[in-house]
Structure formats: C-alpha cells, structure tokens
Amino acid sequence: MSAVVESVPAAPPVDDLQVERSFPPPWMRRAGSQLLNVYAVLGFIYLFVPIFVIVLFSFNQPKGRFNIVWHQFTLANWADPFAVPELVDAFELSLQVAAIATAAAVVLGGLIALALTRYRFRGSGAVNLLLVLPLTTPEIVLGASLATLFIGLEAQRGFWTVVIAHTMFCVSFVALTVKARLRGFDWTLEDAAMDLGAGPMRTFTKVTLPLMLPGLMAAALLSFALSIDDFIITTFNAGDEVTFPLYIFGARQRAIPPQIQVLSTMILLVSVLLLFGGTIFGRLRDRQLTAAAKGATPTAS
C-alpha cells in the first residue's frame, strides 16, 4: 500500500487549490448543504401531512354524512369501529382476498425466483421480461383485459375473479422481490447438505427454505398490502362484490363515515408494527447467527 501512496504525484501548490475552490465560498457551500437538509425535512413533512389528517379525522364527529370537514373531537368512532356493517363486510372481503392471493403469489413467485437465481437456463431472459411487463402495464389495461377475458369466457365476475387478478400482479412483485434478495447467494450450501446425506426434500426444507424466508416474508407483506389497497384492477373484475377500496369509492357519493378513517389508521398501525417488528427480528437473527458462527469457528486457526 505505501508504495502506491508514494507514487501519487505531489499535490499542486496551495495557490492553485485556492483558485480552484474559491467559488462557491465555503460559507455558501455550508449553507447549501444545510438547505438540502431543510428540504429533506420538508419532504418528510409533506409525506406525513395526509397521514396526520387521516388519523385526526378518525377522531372527528362529522356534521353531516361526509367526514371530510373538521367539526368536533370524539372518541366514539374508536369505541365503535365496526358500526357500519357494509364497511365491515367490505373490509373482511378484502382481508380474505389478500390472504388467498398472497399465499398463491408467494408459492408461484417464490418458485420462479428460485429457478431464476439458482439455475442458469435457456429462456431466463424471457421469463424476466414476463415478470416486469405486468408492472409496466397501466393498471387500467390489466383490469380491462382481464375483464374482457372473463366476459369472453362468459364467467361471472366476483370473488374468484378478483383473487385471480390480484394473484396475477402479486406473482410479479413476489418473484422480483425474492429474486433481488437471493442475488449473490451461496448455493454451495445446498450441495454441502446433499453431500452430508440429506435428500432433496430435506435439503429444501432445512437449507433452501430458511435461506429464502426473509425474502419471502418481505414479499408476502408487500403483496398483502398491494392486494388490500388495489382499486383500479379490482373495479373491473369484482362484479357485485365490494372490497374495502370499492366501498370507499362508492362512499364518495353516499356518505363517508368516520369508521373509514378508523379502519385505515388500524391498517397503518398493523403495517408499521409488522415492518419494524420484522426489521428488529431480522437484526436479532443476524446477531444470533454471527454469534453462533463465531462460537463454531476454532479460535486457534
């Protein structure tokens, strides 16, 4: 290393340096740097203003049927979050759809990700393209095209068509998320397990699956959130079924009960808990694994 350092040409005289750096002057540069921080803080405030409004309005006692103008503070909405039966039905429906679509997408997408990262094979480029295309197609086209298929097949649109639609876009998200997490993975661990006498099934459950698990969990969280929130694709394929977002869309003309904001705040709280819980859990696991690895390594070598 020291030889390399010595071979660097001598620094130019200080005067040159001053000229080169005289503009912008240091105080201006420091001010600019501070300005960037202020800009970022403002950016975060911007991100959270609507969230603040949603949480605030979950404590509002609206004057009319529409909970969009502040009137009076109340705890009544939180005391009775399930007061509107249609809203509760819609919410339950969304949870069901999200659960089934997520489970299906995690299996289908996880297998695609495994194939793409574990093996080199002909046609992998085409598969990558097939995964990216649904994400670069406007939702309105995805929704309308699926609906045209169901109309063409004379299939009644309802619960299962929504599940099919959600699974479709979630597969792409899951496959790409898991693939990103698996990149640069040490697959010789599988060979090691096989060499030590584990069968393919045992190797999968004891080595491959645990390695994929963090990626799969992140992907599952993502696709659950996407499914529960999807409006545009769903509106084309729901038939008479009403999911949570479809209920809210219809509500804009009938009435917006404050329970909408209450349920939305609940979703937010659960997601935040899962997100940060997952991060902390992952950190603890990493720490344990490193500790275990250190313990297992002979110190003499």
Next chain:
Amino acid sequence: MAGTAQQAERRRRFAPYGLLSPGVIWLALFFLVPLAYLLRASLSTRPNRFVPNDLDFAWHWSNYSEAFDQFGEQIQRSFVYAGLTTILCIAIGFPLAYVIAFRGGKYKHLLLGLVVVPFFTTYLIRTIAWKTILADTGIVVDTLRTIGVLGADGRLLATPAGVIGGLTYNFLPFMILPIYVSLEKIDPDLVAAAKDLYSTPGRAFRKVVFPLAIPGVIAGSLLTFIPACGDFVNSVFLGSPRTTMIGNVVQNQFLVQLDYPTAAALGFILMVIITIAVLIYARVLGTEDLTG
C-alpha cells in the same frame, strides 16, 4: 453409479422449468391471454348496443381512429399530467433519496421506512385526505390567497393543479425507492476520490453521483409515469369534468357504457404511446438496460 449421475444431471437441467412453470403459466393465462382478448375486442363491433357482451370480431380498425378523434383531449391531458407528475416526483424525490443515502448514517433504514409508512394507508383514503387539505376553506388555499398566489376566489380542488398534486403524492415513493437503491450502491470512496482530485462538491455530484444514479431515475420515472398515465382516482376525487384523463374514459366506456371496443382501443393507444415515450426517454438518458 453412472445412472444416478445422469439422473442428477437431468434433474439439474429440467428443475428450473419445473419450478417456473406454475407461475409462468399463471402469468400467461391471466396476463398475456387477456391482452390478446383485449386486442380482439378493440377490433370488434357491437352489433346491438342493448345486448350486453355482444361482440363481433371484424378487423374494425376504425375503433382506433374514432377513439382518437373522440378522446384526443383526454389522451393528451393524461400524458401532460403524467409528465409533470414525473418531473415533480424527481424534484422532490431525488434530494430526499440523496439525504437518506448519504446523510442517513445509522438511521438510513429507519428513514427509508418512514418514506414507505404513509403508503400503508389506503390509496383512496389518502386521496380523500388531500381533498380535505386542499378544500376551498382549508388552510392551504387560505394561505395561497393571502400571499396572492391564488386569486381571491382561486381554488386548488377541481383544477389540474389538484390532480397533478395528488398524482405526485401518490406515486412519490415509487420514485424515491429506486433512486435510493442506485445511490446506495455508490462507493463513498468514489466521491472522496473526486474531491481529492480537486473537484468541487457540485462537480463531483454532476460527474460522479448523478451519472451513477441515472438507472434509479429511469426506473423511478417508469414506475411513476406509467401508473400516472392510466390513473383516474385522483381525477375523480381532486379534479372536475374538465380534468378527466384517459383512465376516466376507459373506466366509463367499459363499466358504464359497456362499449368494450372503444375502451379496448383506448387501452392499446395508451400502451403504444407509453412504449414510445419510454423508449425515447431511455435513449435520451442513455441506457437500454431497463430490466436489470
């Protein structure tokens, strides 16, 4: 033993296809086949307006020209709104991603989490919240009227500004996250090296940081521009009949008028224009690698 080695070899060769096929078949059936159905619908006629789902395939290309003539205004408006949304998202998102990546320190992941958290509330409710914020009697409009940016009876709701504002907010994280990912990959030593070689911070940014962030900017632009083009939620909640976009028209033609051919043709017009715009954009910024 040779037999088992051969078996293992064969397994290795066919395993990826076995793993792929369920998911790929699913995507083929419910993504590619529907597109073919939509294409077919876009070239069909409706012999009887009052019989639902009555479609005759007839190479009826005039669906496209009629849709273009009838809804040219909405098509143009969609791309102008989506373009402005993308520019605003870069202007807000790039500095945020930069600060998180280079100044976040050990709070990097927490800050990134804070970017994502707002988007765990429902999309439509976030947009309704903006309706409250931008209301005519709200604090934002009041302030803007006082300082004279808006006239005495100026509004934000039911204007293009309201719709573009909503689109920008709703798609912002899709800009921040890819830019963050590409900034995060930059080796800080590169920036340090540029400074050691007497580059000013501004020049180091232009010559080192920004070129390396371009893939993130492109990915982010795709992820905001494309959904913004096809969106109709923001226009419904924050706009007026004079801000309708192509998404509003497709939704209305398909679900209300049951005019599938026109809706389908509009969908394909949207896709073709998006593809052309994306190709030009990628060429201008100088990369063809969009899937990596």
